[in-house]
Amino acid sequence: MRLAGAILTLVIGAPVLLGAALTLATGFGWQPGLGRVALGWEGFTEALAAPGILTSLRLTLVTGIGAALLSLAASIPLARWLVTRQSASRWLTPLLAVPHAALAIGLAFLIAPSGWAARLVSPWATGWDLPPQIVTLGDPWGLSLILGLMLKEVPFLTLMTLVAAAQRPVAEQMAAGRALGYAPGRVWVRIVWPQLYPALRLPVLIVLAFSLSVVDMALILGPSNPPTLAVRILRLYGAPDPAQAVPASALAVILLAVMGASAALWMVGERAVARLGKALIRTGHRGVSRRNWSGAGLIGAGGTLALGSLGALILWSLASFWRFPDALPADLTFKRWASADWAGPALTSLTLALVSTVLALILAMLWLESEDRSGKRLPLGALIVLPLLLPQIGFLQGLTTGFLWLGLPPGPVAVTWAELLFVFPYVMIALAGPWRALDRAHLASAASLGAGPTRRLLRIKLPMLLGPICAAAAIGVAVSVAQYLAVLLPGAGRVQALATEAVALASGADRRLAAILALMQAALPWVGFALALAVPAWWHRNRRGLRGGVA
Amino acid sequence: MSLELIDLSLTASDASAPLFAPLSLVVAPGETVCLMGPSGIGKSSLLAHIGGHLPRGFTASGDVRLDGESVTQLPAERRGIGMLFQQAQLFPHLSVGDNLAFGLSAQVKGKVARHAAVEAALEQAGLAGMADRDPATLSGGQRTRVALMRTLLARPRAVLIDEPFAALDAELRAEIRSFTLQHLQAERIPCLMVSHDPDDGAAAARRIALG
Numbered sequence: 001m002r003l004a005g006a007i008l009t010l011v012i013g014a015p016v017l018l019g020a021a022l023t024l025a026t027g028f029g030w031q032p033g034l035g036r037v038a039l040g041w042e043g044f045t046e047a048l049a050a051p052g053i054l055t056s057l058r059l060t061l062v063t064g065i066g067a068a069l070l071s072l073a074a075s076i077p078l079a080r081w082l083v084t085r086q087s088a089s090r091w092l093t094p095l096l097a098v099p100h101a102a103l104a105i106g107l108a109f110l111i112a113p114s115g116w117a118a119r120l121v122s123p124w125a126t127g128w129d130l131p132p133q134i135v136t137l138g139d140p141w142g143l144s145l146i147l148g149l150m151l152k153e154v155p156f157l158t159l160m161t162l163v164a165a166a167q168r169p170v171a172e173q174m175a176a177g178r179a180l181g182y183a184p185g186r187v188w189v190r191i192v193w194p195q196l197y198p199a200l201r202l203p204v205l206i207v208l209a210f211s212l213s214v215v216d217m218a219l220i221l222g223p224s225n226p227p228t229l230a231v232r233i234l235r236l237y238g239a240p241d242p243a244q245a246v247p248a249s250a251l252a253v254i255l256l257a258v259m260g261a262s263a264a265l266w267m268v269g270e271r272a273v274a275r276l277g278k279a280l281i282r283t284g285h286r287g288v289s290r291r292n293w294s295g296a297g298l299i300g301a302g303g304t305l306a307l308g309s310l311g312a313l314i315l316w317s318l319a320s321f322w323r324f325p326d327a328l329p330a331d332l333t334f335k336r337w338a339s340a341d342w343a344g345p346a347l348t349s350l351t352l353a354l355v356s357t358v359l360a361l362i363l364a365m366l367w368l369e370s371e372d373r374s375g376k377r378l379p380l381g382a383l384i385v386l387p388l389l390l391p392q393i394g395f396l397q398g399l400t401t402g403f404l405w406l407g408l409p410p411g412p413v414a415v416t417w418a419e420l421l422f423v424f425p426y427v428m429i430a431l432a433g434p435w436r437a438l439d440r441a442h443l444a445s446a447a448s449l450g451a452g453p454t455r456r457l458l459r460i461k462l463p464m465l466l467g468p469i470c471a472a473a474a475i476g477v478a479v480s481v482a483q484y485l486a487v488l489l490p491g492a493g494r495v496q497a498l499a500t501e502a503v504a505l506a507s508g509a510d511r512r513l514a515a516i517l518a519l520m521q522a523a524l525p526w527v528g529f530a531l532a533l534a535v536p537a538w539w540h541r542n543r544r545g546l547r548g549g550v551a
Numbered sequence: 552m553s554l555e556l557i558d559l560s561l562t563a564s565d566a567s568a569p570l571f572a573p574l575s576l577v578v579a580p581g582e583t584v585c586l587m588g589p590s591g592i593g594k595s596s597l598l599a600h601i602g603g604h605l606p607r608g609f610t611a612s613g614d615v616r617l618d619g620e621s622v623t624q625l626p627a628e629r630r631g632i633g634m635l636f637q638q639a640q641l642f643p644h645l646s647v648g649d650n651l652a653f654g655l656s657a658q659v660k661g662k663v664a665r666h667a668a669v670e671a672a673l674e675q676a677g678l679a680g681m682a683d684r685d686p687a688t689l690s691g692g693q694r695t696r697v698a699l700m701r702t703l704l705a706r707p708r709a710v711l712i713d714e715p716f717a718a719l720d721a722e723l724r725a726e727i728r729s730f731t732l733q734h735l736q737a738e739r740i741p742c743l744m745v746s747h748d749p750d751d752g753a754a755a756a757r758r759i760a761l762g
Contacts, residue, residue, distance in 0.1 A: 169638070175604040176640035178627035180654050180705045191653070195644050281649055282665065284657040289626050 004370035005378055008363060012383045012424055015417065019399030020390060026249035026398065033401075034242060043250035050247070052226030057258070060229040063142035063222065064212030065262055067149035072204055074154045074298050079161035080188040081295030083170060089162055092155040095306055097474075097525035099482035101499050102518040104148045104220040105506045106309025109316055109515065111136050111144065114324050116312040122325035131324055138223045145222040149214065151305060153207045154298070157200065164199035165192070186287035194277060201270075205263055206388050212259050213391035216484035216499065220506045229255045233393045237489070245397070252394040259391060310522075316515035336512045342498075346520045349481050349498040352412070353524065356419040357476035360427040361469065363420075367428065368435045369461075373453055384425040392422075396489045403490065410492030418486040419479075427476045434468035435461075464546065467536040474532035478525035498524075552618055554578040554601075554709040554741040559613035561593055561600060570596065571761050573613060578709070578741035583732050585752045586745045588761035594745035597761070598711045601743065602634050603627030617708045633707030635715045635731070639698040641686035647697055648673070648682030654701035672700040675734075692723045699731050703738060710735055712744040716751065728754050 028039045047053070082089045110116050114131035122128040137144050170192055177187030218228045226232065229251060236248030316322070317336065319329035371378055396418060403414045438461065446460045462469070484499040491500070502517035540546040556576045560569040570593030578584050588594055599605045601615050604627050615623050622630045641650050651669045659668050673679055676696040686694065695715055702710060712731070716724045732754060735742045744755060752758040 169640070171606070172636060172638065172640050173642065175599075175602070175627070175634065176636060176642075177653075178604065179602055179632065179634035179707075180701065181628050181631065181656075183628055184626075191642050191645075195642070278645075278649060281645065282652040282662075284652065284655050284659070284665065286628065286657055289628055 004366050005380060008367060008378070008380055008383060011363065011417075012387070012421060013380070015399050015402070015421060016386050016390065016395055018402040019395030019397075022398030022402050023249045023252050023394055024398075026245055026401075027253045028250075029246050031242070031246065043246035044254070047247040047251040047254065050232075053232075056226045056229050056232050059142050059223065059227070060212055060255070060258060061262070063145045063149070063218070063228060064208065064259075065266075066142075067146045067153060067211040068204065068208040068266075070146065071150050071153035071157055071207060072200075074150065075157035075161055076189060076193055077185070077292060077295040078154065078158045078298050079165065079193075080185070081292050081299065082158065082162060083165050086162075089159070092159050093529060094526060095151070095155045095302075096159065097478045097529055098152070098522045099478070099499060099525065100148075100152055100214070101216040101220065101482070101484055101503050101506075102313075102521040103151055103306075103309060104217045105502060105514055105518040106313045107144070107148050107151065107305065108137055108220055108506060109312035109511070110305070110308045111147075113137075116308065116315065119325050120327050128325055137221060140223055142218075142222050142228070145218055145228075147305075148217050148221045149211050151302065151309075153211070154302060157203060157207065160200055160203045161193075161196055164196040167199075168192075168195060181286045183287035183289040185290070185292060190277060190281055194274070197270075202385075205266070208262060208266060209259055209389045209391070212262060213255060213393060215393060216503050219503055229258065230391065230393050234485075234488075237393075237397050249398070252391065252397075255391050256394050259389075313515045313519050313522075316511050317519055319512060336516060341513065342501075342516045342520055345496050345498045345501045345517060346524070348412075348496060349521070349524060352416055352419055352483075352487070352495075352497060353477040353480035353528075355416050356423045356480045357427065357473050359416075359420055360424040360476050361431075361473060363424055364428045364431045364472070368432060369457055384428055387421045388425055392485045396485050400490045400492065410490055411494050412491075414490035415487050415495045415497075418490040419483050422483060422486060423476045423479045426479045427472045430472035430475045431465075431468055434465060438464060466539055467546070470532040470535050474525070474528040477528035481521055481524045552580045552708050552739065552741060554743060555614075555616040555619070556601070557614040557616065559597070559600070559615065560611070561596055561605075562610045563593075564608040564610070574759075574761070576759065578743055580739040580741055581736045582757070583735065583742040583744060583755045584757045584759060585755035586743065586759050586761050587747060587749075587752050588745075590747060592761055594747075594761060595713055598634070598713050598743070598745055602632045602711055603630050604634075631706075631708040633702035633705055633710045635695075635698055635702060635710065635712045637714050637717060639686075639694040639715070641689075641694055641697060641701075643686060645686070646682060647678070647684045647686055647689070650686060650697060651682075651701050651704055655704040656706045658706070668704065672704055676700050691719050692727050695719065695727050696730065699734060703734060703740075707740060710740050710742045712742060714746050714748070714751075717746075717748065724748075725750070 027043050028041070029043055030037060030039060108115070112118075112131075113134050113136055115136075118126070118128065118131065126132070173192055173195075174184065174187050177191050178184060182190075213230045215230045215234055218231045222228050222231065227235070233248050233251045233255065236244045236251065315329055318332040318334065320331055320333045320335065322329035367378055367380070399418060400410060400414065403417070404410070408414055442460055442464065443456050446456050451459065482499065484503060487495055487497045487500050491497075498517050498521040502514055502521055505514035505517065536546075554577070556574055558573040558575055560571065560573040562569045571588070574597070576584065586594055586597070596605060596609065600609070600611050603622075603625065605611065614621050617631065622632070641647075642653065645653065648669050651672050652665060655665055655668055659665050669682065670679075673681060676699070678693060678696065681689075686697065689697065698715070715731075716728050719727055728751065732742070744751060746752065
């Protein structure tokens with residue numbers, strides 16, 4: 001128990017804290033490597049005096065809070081639509097599994113002025129023979145970025161809503177509200193959804209933190225000059241002058257403060273909305289019965305954008321020559337796929353994903369099994385929440401420096417460790433529920449047959465939990481393949497994975513290769529989820545009681 | 552006001568025969584009719600159908616009329632048919648008072664009037680001063696009374712009762728039952744109840760065996 005706690009704290013907690021502490025110290029001018037140890041506020045004054053800093057701050061707030069708010073708002077009618085159609089909600093998983101960078105590249109290829117959407121309606125409907133002078137990508141208010149974030153976050157929040165709804169008598173509460181004369185939409189918004197919100201609070205705060213600090217999507221879809229705070233920090237870290245790490249780190253600390261303030265503002269907002277909701281409930285207005293057009297409309301819009309992005313990626317990956325405004329490429333060829341310059345990054349991403357996922361599974365099992373043996377919960381919830389709530393840019397550069405001091409140079413090992421910090425929390429979240437829900441009677445009967453704890457683990461628990469373990473592994477692979485900063489910073493250019501290569505090419509240097517890299521980045525998680533369904537089904541093919549183990 | 556069922560029958564999607572013989576029935580204002588029958592015959596599904604809550608997967612025939620007006624094609628919320636469920640289905644995130652305020656018809660306008668109506672309902676239910684209570688802290692009998700008051704405040708044209716007394720212990724059951732039926736009678740609301748408890752049947756004005 002103690003040993004397990006120590007290992008987990010050392011492997012997951014220590015790097016996060018080390019990275020955050022070093023970022024903080026650097027922000028105050030502490031750079032012993034350069035012989036500077038005097039602390040001061042110069043980094044902050046320098047960061048805040050940079051031109052366009054207020055625009056960057058506004059952009060971060062508008063895109064971060066906007067994306068979280070709009071995603072939550074969209075998930076409400078969507079969840080109402082899906083709650084009675086459980087089979088349809090299965091289609092959320094593929095969208096959830098797509099890495100942010102791949103989705104952003106697909107969306108960029110779709111909605112750019114020269115993108116597929118413009119080509120489909122030109123020139124017959126628009127008269128455009130050249131890409132129009134309309135700013136879509138990188139618009140100054142970050143609307144494209146908000147749209148991209150929403151495509152990822154709406155499915156996530158909707159799924160979380162459905163998970164929470166499954167634990168409550170939703171159908172009965174809907175009937176009770178309608179029997180009192182309320183329109184179904186109103187019962188959902190005023191009665192059912194507020195009961196589910198407590199289970200959504202942490203996912204929403206994670207979405208908020210992520211949206212405020214996202215880098216890869218902001219590089220592709222966000223405005224570039226000035227960019228969001230997170231992108232600005234990354235640029236400063238990448239500057240040739242190492243002294244720029246001081247204002248960069250100071251800005252990272254400021255970003256953390258912005259995130260903290262936004263979360264506090266959100267929670268104040270929650271109270272205001274709850275008070276308003278109660279006041280509306282007391283008026284007794286029944287609302288108008290009509291069909292759930294917003295739910296169906298959101299499904300249609302989201303599905304169109306997702307499929308359009310996928311289509312744009314596939315077409316670009318096969319295009320030999322694609323002149324504007326042709327709706328389709330002149331002809332399709334596998335030449336670019338055959339040149340196989342994508343294979344190296346794909347293999348790197350696959351290896352990183354497998355190693356970090358296996359390590360994360362081992363750590364999660366260590367945690368859960370040591371809890372079982374001691375009969376007590378490990379008080380280490382912060383290890384799960386901290387890496388997800390802190391801005392990645394706020395501790396990964398500090399961590400890279402810290403690794404270097406400890407004798408671990410930038411490279412594959414440092415990247416794997418950094419990825420593990422994000423893979424582990426999701427694997428743990430996915431595995432903990434089914435593990436703790438395992439019927440203890442099976443273990444008791446095994447013990448009464450003389451099986452010790454190790455035999456019970458290997459012969460009873462792990463085989464019975466094969467489905468959930470595979471599901472957790474698939475989630476781990478998806479999280480790993482999606483990592484951008486965790487490859488870029490601790491890899492220092494020595495590790496070239498799909499995410500970093502795709503983002504580097506996304507600005508248009510090589511659309512065909514960027515499309516192939518993005519498709520591969522999306523394909524790896526899909527293969528993972530397909531295997532997570534197939535392996536337990538095949539393994540337990542003659543065991544009806546264990547089928548359907550994937551959550 | 553009267554509730555009229557005309558040749559009502561239900562067939563489950565995987566069955567060839569209807570659940571029970573076609574049912575025709577008129578429930579007069581203030582009258583309580585108890586439908587009796589073994590479990591699994593579809594009593595709850597019948598009530599769900601009358602109230603408009605039947606899930607997909609059933610085919611229904613016949614007509615439901617309130618005061619001679621057919622409501623079969625209306626969505627549940629526009630039928631004006633109140634329901635008392637087996638579980639009281641109080642909304643757990645709202646206080647007892649807000650549960651009642653949610654039920655109170657929107658025709659009662661103005662903060663003061665609405666507040667007074669809620670307080671009066673609480674008093675009638677013997678729950679004066681409990682407006683701010685968490686529904687989870689109420690006893691089973693109190694919960695049933697709040698559910699009844701919430702239904703009555705919505706001014707229903709008919710009320711359906713699906714064994715709401717089954718979860719109460721025997722002593723309390725008789726008291727809550729007579730409380731409920733007296734209120735419905737006083738408000739001249741037709742009431743259809745399903746139960747397999749003979750005491751529920753004895754308390755009703757009429758008993759009809761479903762089969």
